[in-house]
Amino acid sequence: MDTITQAKKAAGEKAASLVQPGMLVGLGTGSTAYWAIERLGAMVKEGLHIQAVATSVASEKQARELGIPITSFSEIQQLDIDIDGADEISEDFQLIKGGGGSLLREKIVALASRRRVIVADERKYVKTLGKFPLPLEIVPFGWELVFKTLQSLKGVPTLRTREDKPYITDNSNYIIDCAFGTIQNPEQLHQQLKAIPGIVETGLFINLKPTVIIAYENGDVKVV
C-alpha cells in the first residue's frame, strides 16, 4: 500500500473511532471515506449497533456487503455523525467536494448531521479554495446553456464524461467541473451559481464547521 493510501486509511479509521453505539451515521463517498466504512464494517462485526445512510450507490453497496444496517430519510430525520472526504479543505474549513460525483447526496446528508467529520490526506489542505475545478451537478436538459452561462461568469467549464459519454450521477444528472481560479468568496460564488436554472447543487460546502481529520504521508494524523 503506498503512503497516500496509508494516510487515507489512517484518516478513515480515526473517524470511525468517533462512532458510538446506537449512532445514526452518514457514510461518505470516495477513496478516503471508503476506509471509514471498512472500519465501521469491522466494528459492526465485533458487535457495534449503528444504522447508516449512504451518500452514494457505491458506498451503500460497500456498507451492505460489510453488514452495516442501512436506513433512509423515510425512517429518520437526523444523523448523529457524517464521515466524508473532500477534494479541497481551506484554512478556514470551507470545502470543495464532488470529485467522485456524489456532491448532491453528500450535501443532503451533511446538512442532516449533527456532527460532520471530514477525512483527507494532506494534499487536500490548501490556503484558499480553487485549484480543484468546482463540481456542479446539473440537470441534463439544457446543460449547454448552463455551460455558456458559466463561461460568461469567467469560469472554464468541462462536461464530465465517462467512456466518451456524459457522466451520469446517482440522481441521473450530469456534472460540469468548472475552474474559477482562486475562490476568494465561496459563499458568494455558491449563491451566484445556485441562481442559474439547471444547476442543482454546487460542490462548495460552506460554513459546515466540520471536524477535519488530516493524515500525513509520514504517518501523523491530526484532528482539527
Ligand SMILES: O=C[C@H](O)[C@H](O)[C@H](O)COP(=O)(O)O
Ligand atoms: O463526490 C465525491 C466526494 O465529494 C469525495 O468525498 C471527494 O471527491 C474526495 O474523494 P477522495 O477521498 O477519493 O479523494
